[in-house]
Amino acid sequence: MPSPLFADRPAPQLPAHDAVDALIHRTRRLRGDVDAVRRDAVVFDEDDPQLRWQRALCELAVQHLDSLDQHLGQLRAGLPDRHADDAPRAAGAPDDPRAGSLLNRVGSAEWNLLTDESSWSEELYEIFGRPPGSTPLSLDDLPSVLLPEDQPVLTAMVTGCLVDGRPMDGEFRIVRPDGRTRTLHMTGEPVLDAEGCTASMWAVLRDVSELRRSEQAVSRNRASVRREEHIERTEHRMAVELQEAVLPPWRGSLRLPSQGPGALDIAAHYLPSESSGLIGGDWYDAMELPDGRTLLTVGDLTGHGIPATSAMAMMLGALRGMAVAGIEPGALMGHLNQVLEASVQPALGSALCCRFDPGTSILSWAQAGHPAPLLFRHGSGRLLPPPDGMLLGAASNVVFEQDEVRLHPGDVLVLHTDGLTRRGDRGAGPEALFALAPRFADARTAQECVRSVVEEFGGAGRLDDACVLVARIGA
Numbered sequence: 001m002p003s004p005l006f007a008d009r010p011a012p013q014l015p016a017h018d019a020v021d022a023l024i025h026r027t028r029r030l031r032g033d034v035d036a037v038r039r040d041a042v043v044f045d046e047d048d049p050q051l052r053w054q055r056a057l058c059e060l061a062v063q064h065l066d067s068l069d070q071h072l073g074q075l076r077a078g079l080p081d082r083h084a085d086d087a088p089r090a091a092g093a094p095d096d097p098r099a100g101s102l103l104n105r106v107g108s109a110e111w112n113l114l115t116d117e118s119s120w121s122e123e124l125y126e127i128f129g130r131p132p133g134s135t136p137l138s139l140d141d142l143p144s145v146l147l148p149e150d151q152p153v154l155t156a157m158v159t160g161c162l163v164d165g166r167p168m169d170g171e172f173r174i175v176r177p178d179g180r181t182r183t184l185h186m187t188g189e190p191v192l193d194a195e196g197c198t199a200s201m202w203a204v205l206r207d208v209s210e211l212r213r214s215e216q217a218v219s220r221n222r223a224s225v226r227r228e229e230h231i232e233r234t235e236h237r238m239a240v241e242l243q244e245a246v247l248p249p250w251r252g253s254l255r256l257p258s259q260g261p262g263a264l265d266i267a268a269h270y271l272p273s274e275s276s277g278l279i280g281g282d283w284y285d286a287m288e289l290p291d292g293r294t295l296l297t298v299g300d301l302t303g304h305g306i307p308a309t310s311a312m313a314m315m316l317g318a319l320r321g322m323a324v325a326g327i328e329p330g331a332l333m334g335h336l337n338q339v340l341e342a343s344v345q346p347a348l349g350s351a352l353c354c355r356f357d358p359g360t361s362i363l364s365w366a367q368a369g370h371p372a373p374l375l376f377r378h379g380s381g382r383l384l385p386p387p388d389g390m391l392l393g394a395a396s397n398v399v400f401e402q403d404e405v406r407l408h409p410g411d412v413l414v415l416h417t418d419g420l421t422r423r424g425d426r427g428a429g430p431e432a433l434f435a436l437a438p439r440f441a442d443a444r445t446a447q448e449c450v451r452s453v454v455e456e457f458g459g460a461g462r463l464d465d466a467c468v469l470v471a472r473i474g475a
Helices: 019-041 049-077 124-128 148-164 211-245 304-323 329-341 429-434 437-442 445-456
Strands: 106-112 119-120 168-175 182-192 197-209 253-256 265-270 283-288 294-301 351-359 362-368 374-377 380-383 403-406 412-416 466-472
Touching: 019 049, 049 211, 049 329, 106 124, 106 182, 106 283, 119 124, 119 265, 124 429, 148 168, 148 182, 148 197, 168 294, 211 412, 253 283, 265 283, 265 294, 265 445, 283 304, 283 445, 294 412, 294 466, 304 329, 329 362, 351 412, 374 437, 380 429, 380 437, 429 445, 437 445
Parallel strands: none
Antiparallel strands: 106 119, 106 197, 168 182, 182 197, 253 265, 265 466, 283 294, 294 351, 351 362, 362 403, 374 380, 374 412, 412 466
């Protein structure tokens, strides 16, 4: 049977071996680099869809490079010899070096319309899982090994090629004798005789099963990443809405009590982390109590997202209620510890609770594993010595001590969560806050003091969110 290479067309000239060898070398080197990236990604978090998607992309890239290597190898070797000896090898003889290799993923076939003869390459027998030398499948028999839903695809391709003279290019799935399903990509064209009539049909069939599986894995993981991103955006929006609903409604400055001498000028600010998606359990609050005293508090719960903000809402609500009921800061911390222990989602937290009496200028306060307040007076600052207290939720039956300090007119009291001055961040440590003492001394309002803190600590590089509350003691 004449080869399509000789059907009224000159035989193509193979590219120079040196050029093809150079391409093969570059392909294999790139394949090795991609495979190294893939091996580095072997140990990863199976629950992270982003990493699963990245690994699937590496797998797909390796598959494409293997396929390119295979095609370049065939280009270098030229057309396989159709008249090679098909006799079986003797037992113990070395295997064909191509057996089981990537070369077996591509085979060729020719169906002669004049003689009803079919000719398959050895590789095509391997792809279809048929014994070498057995009768090739005719065009009439070929659909019988396809999945029923793919048979119309093959029929349309063959009809278009033989009747309309169109080249073939499509995919279908076959079921091998061993029961395995393979996906084949088929390209081909009609071979014309001297009179321009279709004499035979020539095709190349490529097993693309691994490629399609890799592409499907990439698609599945991309969809998983998009779902996770959608969930994260939704949860972030809900966490922000919950945080905004729970934190004090006042913005700017607040005067407490609203009338009388010794009132506090109060301002506060929430500073998000560098990754704005990390909405944590930080809070701040200030409110006038029924007895005329003022509550000042900041705190932070472990975790991020809806669990942290919902727990923060619970804790802040409990704190407000107990403060209104007249419970002293030390005892209040103990009750908060019990509330956190009894919560459905146990967590750890730190908190600072202060109560200021404008009549005596006494600040009573307690802390639970939280940074102590900073007191600024006459252009310098210092940390208030903290009374004993440990993290909320860390242990049961904890006693939290309470301390007192007298404040003077013009003093500036700074309360903050640890995300503001956590060491390892830019400008970390209380020292950075102490450096603001001259600016606090010149400030006329608490809002100006807060603005100085935001200018110093509100830039890029923050690892965690934070709250800061400034209270300036009036005359």
